Amino acid sequence: MPDSNDRLLWIHGEYVTPADGKYFDTHNPATGEVICRVAQAGKADVERAVESSREGQAQWAAMSGAERGRVLVKAANLLREHCDELARLESLDGGKPIAETPEADVGSAADCLEFFGGQAASLHGEYQAVPGGFFYTRPEPLGICAGIGAWNYPLQIAAWKSAPALAAGNAMIFKPAELTPLSALRLAELFRDAGLPDGVFNVVQGFAETGQALTAHPDIAKISLTGEVGTGKAVMRAAADTLKAVTLELGGKSPLIIFEDADLDNAVGAAMLGNFYTQGQICTNSTRVFVHESIKESFVEKLLARTRKLKVGDPLDPDTDVGPMISADHMQGVLAYMEKGKEEGGKLLIGGGRARVEGLENGNFVEPTIFDGLTDDMTIVKEEIFGPVLSLLGFSTEDEVLERANKTHFGLAGGLFTRDIQRAHRVADGLDSGIVWINHYNLTPIEMPFGGFKQSGIGKENSRRAFEHYTRLKTVYVAEGDVDAPY
Numbered sequence: 001m002p003d004s005n006d007r008l009l010w011i012h013g014e015y016v017t018p019a020d021g022k023y024f025d026t027h028n029p030a031t032g033e034v035i036c037r038v039a040q041a042g043k044a045d046v047e048r049a050v051e052s053s054r055e056g057q058a059q060w061a062a063m064s065g066a067e068r069g070r071v072l073v074k075a076a077n078l079l080r081e082h083c084d085e086l087a088r089l090e091s092l093d094g095g096k097p098i099a100e101t102p103e104a105d106v107g108s109a110a111d112c113l114e115f116f117g118g119q120a121a122s123l124h125g126e127y128q129a130v131p132g133g134f135f136y137t138r139p140e141p142l143g144i145c146a147g148i149g150a151w152n153y154p155l156q157i158a159a160w161k162s163a164p165a166l167a168a169g170n171a172m173i174f175k176p177a178e179l180t181p182l183s184a185l186r187l188a189e190l191f192r193d194a195g196l197p198d199g200v201f202n203v204v205q206g207f208a209e210t211g212q213a214l215t216a217h218p219d220i221a222k223i224s225l226t227g228e229v230g231t232g233k234a235v236m237r238a239a240a241d242t243l244k245a246v247t248l249e250l251g252g253k254s255p256l257i258i259f260e261d262a263d264l265d266n267a268v269g270a271a272m273l274g275n276f277y278t279q280g281q282i283c284t285n286s287t288r289v290f291v292h293e294s295i296k297e298s299f300v301e302k303l304l305a306r307t308r309k310l311k312v313g314d315p316l317d318p319d320t321d322v323g324p325m326i327s328a329d330h331m332q333g334v335l336a337y338m339e340k341g342k343e344e345g346g347k348l349l350i351g352g353g354r355a356r357v358e359g360l361e362n363g364n365f366v367e368p369t370i371f372d373g374l375t376d377d378m379t380i381v382k383e384e385i386f387g388p389v390l391s392l393l394g395f396s397t398e399d400e401v402l403e404r405a406n407k408t409h410f411g412l413a414g415g416l417f418t419r420d421i422q423r424a425h426r427v428a429d430g431l432d433s434g435i436v437w438i439n440h441y442n443l444t445p446i447e448m449p450f451g452g453f454k455q456s457g458i459g460k461e462n463s464r465r466a467f468e469h470y471t472r473l474k475t476v477y478v479a480e481g482d483v484d485a486p487y
């Protein structure tokens, strides 16, 4: 039986109990305590969500783009009005420092809803005269889309997937990661308050099985997943049975290259942002920091001085820079990578183990960690750790560093610091990554396409490009003359 603290499934504009009565706990990563029980969606619930979405989508797609856009912009405003509450929820469920969540989570989700709200009325086709007549094209919604989220940016991911989908006239069934299921439900409530028709945004919480039920469902036209490379492959294989379109936002092991003429303070700041923000649990992180040998010593000195000042602590304390890992399991994985780094001969410059936070002894805290003395073939240099572990690597020439930076099956992001404008663009051109930052790192304005190359993903989120992944293009030929048949 559900009790009043349980968070239920959100289907057709209201909370409903799961058909088979299953629940799971969501924890506060800073304390290990249970926040509440959460309903777990099974196949019957996914079926119910699909039926609801079918009805919701038909009504939604019949509305004009301008009307749909108004709802999305209103939802963006509501997110901003509830910023404090949402930021706290995100920090509580995901362990993210409260110094980050108002802007990086709530603000970026609101920006996204506002951007796509503004674009909704502008979706248009093209016209071209051709021999015998003309054709025009119609970007049509796909129908019912499913979004499956990772746990590191729960609200942002829910917005990045739902805003373009809804703006284009689709319905979305969203499955948040089981570790952070709460904020997507608040988003659903705010969508309703903004006037979104029932069934256009449904939320089904659960584990991989819930995601699999969505991927297998024949009436779902598209899956957009944010998650690990292995999950991406499993989703793509499963989606092949019903030939669904997929957008995959997967993992990375991105390089940041600091050339000898770089502004060192900016480069150090970017390297820290790219490794310690959200305790290093960011897909695009610059976990391989290549520094030109001639400046490496001064770079490291500045980096260590600033890293020593980082405050690991309670995510709800505004002075905290680094919160806990999302779960005890994930913390063990990150600690195991730190040990591996030491075993394989890496030189530990700072950190390297569990962090103790007074009063939060059961929290999943680890120390911001920097390794030097590494080679490209070591495990921590090759594999995604998804924690605050920075690998320092030296280099001598541009050709050498580009070759080493690209020697990975990942291709999500990359960055470089130089004052040489020609080199900046040459290296950006040479990096085999979906996103490149010149003289900055990890900025993701909503206007900018976001997505990886190689095994880091397929498709783009954000910007108008996202519409290509949530619409199908119909071509209509119109004859202006008679049919000239040879029979």
Ligand code: NDP
Binding pocket: 148, 149, 150, 151, 152, 153, 175, 176, 177, 178, 179, 206, 207, 208, 209, 210, 211, 212, 215, 225, 226, 227, 228, 229, 231, 232, 234, 235, 248, 249, 250, 251, 252, 282, 283, 284, 384, 386, 412, 452, 456, 457
């Ligand atoms: P996972 O791949 O473990 O999970 C992602 C989501 O997929 C979760 O909701 C999960 O459910 C669900 N899922 C798991 N297995 C299946 C399946 N077989 N079919 C359908 N759904 C499934 O990733 P994490 O949540 O651990 O997130 C961390 C990863 O996400 C990192 O690799 C990171 O790089 C990547 N990421 C990529 C981003 C990008 O934009 N490129 C951004 C953020 C993160 P559940 O967890 O509830 O069991």
